[in-house]
Amino acid sequence: MRLSALTPRLPLKPFALAAFLSAVSVSPHAAASAPDMTEQVQALYGDSIAFDIYRNEARIGSYNVIFRDAAEGLKVTINFELEIGLLFVKLYELQYQSEALWEDGQLVSLSARTDRNGDISEVEASANEDTLTIDGPNGRQTAAIGIYPTNHWNSGVIGSTQLMNTITGQVNDVRLVDLGTERVATNVGMVEATRYKYEGAIQNEIWYDADGRWVAMQFPGEDGSLIELRCRQCVASASLEATR
Template identity: 30%
Template sequence: MRKLFFVLAVLAAAMQTLPLAAAIPATQKLAFEVLRGDADIGRHEVTFRREGEDLHVDVAIDLEVKLAFVTVFTYRHRNHEVWRDGKLVSIETETNDDGKEYKLSGRATAEGFSVEGASGSFVAPAGIIPTSYWNPSTVDQTQLLDTQKGRLLNVSVAPEGKEQIVVEGQSLTTQRYRMSGDLRLELWYGPEGQWSRIAFDAKGSQVVYHLTSDPQIQASLEAGQAN
């Protein structure tokens, strides 16, 4: 009986980690161009690498909004996450939001996920997921960790159905979700749970992330179409 329980536990753990593994492109990279209306304002990249049992995820965001060739807004964000067995074990972020600096540090502890950031120190639930969006389990959450200000965000997510999106002239079948509450945005995930798009309003303009034609991305797009 003990052996049976052990086998069931291993199978359950494997089922929990499969969606996370499937969401990582074979190329180990996601790259988006960021559009505000019709204007290209920057780049958002997510890279993945394995080190032993750990999954390391690096997020780099660089945005710049110009008006008549004059820069009126800049945004830079760097985020390093470490995941183990499908759970976040640490996070370090630095953000420059148009001149305002933020730092966040978090570690998994016996009590939960300990966070230190601009909003103070607190212990978040052990299974908390950050607002880096690449993890498809984001849409199953009622709380998320703000990777900039280090606060808990209360959210509600509703599926909006299947949708074909065009990525550099190619059609990709995605599942669309609408998030409300402390965050108001739309998310799209591909057949294997790969993050494919995000859209939200910012100061009266819509900002949309589009997967790029980066050669490293093309292989994952083709894999998604094959499924």
């Protein structure tokens, strides 16, 4: 049998992939100064977040976020990688890295690099007064300051109608629909979380708990498979102690 016959269709749609990258955030309530934002993030997540990525119940990768308090504001570094193989043959590989700077609760710069089976794309975004300039593989775009990137840790995205796609550099129209609350497994046990469904250019489902903490996400692969992000470490140890 030819290898091409064994190769699945791209398991991550471009828009789903971008949304997949977009998830970890502070509570959607009032924006805070940079130090306060750092404190809020650390109260929710600690210094980092870790999700395991599953495809049809098989673990295929990991998604990791690191938070750092810097003089300029809050720095957020994201790394994730996944690999799909068959009979010891690598069929699909994806690696993504990004670094963003947040000041006064707003994104002011971002650099992202995606390597999909050797096909590399890069996105750069920087703030200038009230505009965010975005350069990506599809050219230059602009967006208003306050737009959220597709990196999901910030639950402030819940009321948004546009997102900055960190894979394509495009501004995507979206809407998040509340599907009700469910119990979700985390590193501190089961928690109540609200399930939201993206509508528009991005078609993911994502769960945030009552504090605005990102605890799970899933979306369909182009080949019909189910891609899930399951929390390995998404609740700060201080929060764990508080629940005991």
